[in-house]
Amino acid sequence: MNDDWARESVLLTVAQVQQDSPIFDSLSLRSEIFKLSQQAHKACVNPENVGGFDQAERAAIASRICSLNNEDQLANYYADLIPQSSHAIQIINPSYSGDGDRRVEAILKHTDLVTASPKDASEVDIRKLEDSGISTEDIVRLSELIAFVNYEIRVVKGIRSMEQLL
Amino acid sequence: MNTPLTKFTNKIPFWRPRIAPVELDKATDEQLNAMKVTPSDTGIGEYVLVLAHDPEMLHARTPLFNGIMYSHGGLSRQETELGAVATSVLNHCIYCTAVHANRYNQLTETEEVMESIFADQTSANLSDRQKAIFNFATKLSSTQSEWSEADVLALVESGLSKDEILDLVLVSSLFAWANRLMHILGDPIEL
Numbered sequence: 001m002n003d004d005w006a007r008e009s010v011l012l013t014v015a016q017v018q019q020d021s022p023i024f025d026s027l028s029l030r031s032e033i034f035k036l037s038q039q040a041h042k043a044c045v046n047p048e049n050v051g052g053f054d055q056a057e058r059a060a061i062a063s064r065i066c067s068l069n070n071e072d073q074l075a076n077y078y079a080d081l082i083p084q085s086s087h088a089i090q091i092i093n094p095s096y097s098g099d100g101d102r103r104v105e106a107i108l109k110h111t112d113l114v115t116a117s118p119k120d121a122s123e124v125d126i127r128k129l130e131d132s133g134i135s136t137e138d139i140v141r142l143s144e145l146i147a148f149v150n151y152e153i154r155v156v157k158g159i160r161s162m163e164q165l166l
Numbered sequence: 167m168n169t170p171l172t173k174f175t176n177k178i179p180f181w182r183p184r185i186a187p188v189e190l191d192k193a194t195d196e197q198l199n200a201m202k203v204t205p206s207d208t209g210i211g212e213y214v215l216v217l218a219h220d221p222e223m224l225h226a227r228t229p230l231f232n233g234i235m236y237s238h239g240g241l242s243r244q245e246t247e248l249g250a251v252a253t254s255v256l257n258h259c260i261y262c263t264a265v266h267a268n269r270y271n272q273l274t275e276t277e278e279v280m281e282s283i284f285a286d287q288t289s290a291n292l293s294d295r296q297k298a299i300f301n302f303a304t305k306l307s308s309t310q311s312e313w314s315e316a317d318v319l320a321l322v323e324s325g326l327s328k329d330e331i332l333d334l335v336l337v338s339s340l341f342a343w344a345n346r347l348m349h350i351l352g353d354p355i356e357l
Contacts, residue, residue, distance in 0.1 A: 022328075026331075040226040123353065137219045152339075154307070158336075161313070
């Protein structure tokens with residue numbers, strides 16, 4: 001059996017799923033989902049066209065989202081992708097709010113709101129991003145980044161919980 | 167201009183984007199390619215055109231979405247829709263809730279379950295198995311993911327297999343993603 005899909009999956013690696021796991025058969029049934037999740041992961045953190053968010057900034061925002069969800073292992077995975085010399089490293093700390101950089105402040109405020117309380121987001125929040133100079137394309141890139149990492153966090157937590165309890 | 171809907175409904179609204187969608191006649195080859203894999207669906211046109219601003223993500227996202235919603239085996243179609251609704255109600259995504267409540271009602275040929283969920287946004291009047299599914303999906307969706315061992319064991323006691331529980335994790339996670347696009351990038355407008 002070819003288990004490359006499992007070895008290459010960041011989500012299964014972070015959730016520390018072993019091939020002798022009691023839920024491995026269930027995961028195998030959904031191997032295509034884990035392959036596609038890995039493709040989306042690449043499109044999120046290391047895309048061909050990064051747009052207005054370089055790789056370090058993407059990884060830093062992702063790590064911050066994980067910390068806001070108390071998902072430390074995935075937060076550490078993303079934090080490890082950031083070069084220590086990058087200014088983006090500050091972003092991983094949820095108490096950092098941008099230090100007067102208008103663009104970064106707007107991005108982090110939006111990231112925190114949509115992560116923790118998506119129901120409270122409204123049209124005004126999109127206008128705030130535009131007002132701080134973020135392009136339409138980058139608003140979609142940021143939205144996908146925030147939304148996708150929130151997906152990843154639940155998959156990891158759900159699988160971990162299944163492994164422990166089933 | 168019509169004001170956005172704020173109450174849950176099983177009638178699928180129009181989705182009005184908050185940002186300019188890609189114009190089809192100006193789309194790049196990569197954007198066209200990413201949009202091609204999308205099934206034609208009610209009101210989804212504007213949404214896909216908005217997401218086409220990030221074609222690489224859209225290209226991976228559409229088959230992933232369909233794979234979780236429509237794969238054979240594991241959780242039934244109707245219980246997959248129930249999981250999608252639970253997460254969408256928690257995140258107050260009126261559009262996603264309407265689409266998936268509508269599908270649930272079609273599949274089950276009843277409106278009582280969704281009416282009961284809309285009335286109090288809890289699982290109060292559901293069967294034990296529906297309750298277990300609704301509660302687990304809701305708790306996995308919250309930022310603090312405050313589910314306990316009891317919530318997982320309730321799924322097992324209700325007769326869900328490991329394959330079904332994994333599918334429930336996947337669909338609930340998928341809507342943590344979908345709600346954060348649909349509810350953030352546009353408004354639901356009554357048709």
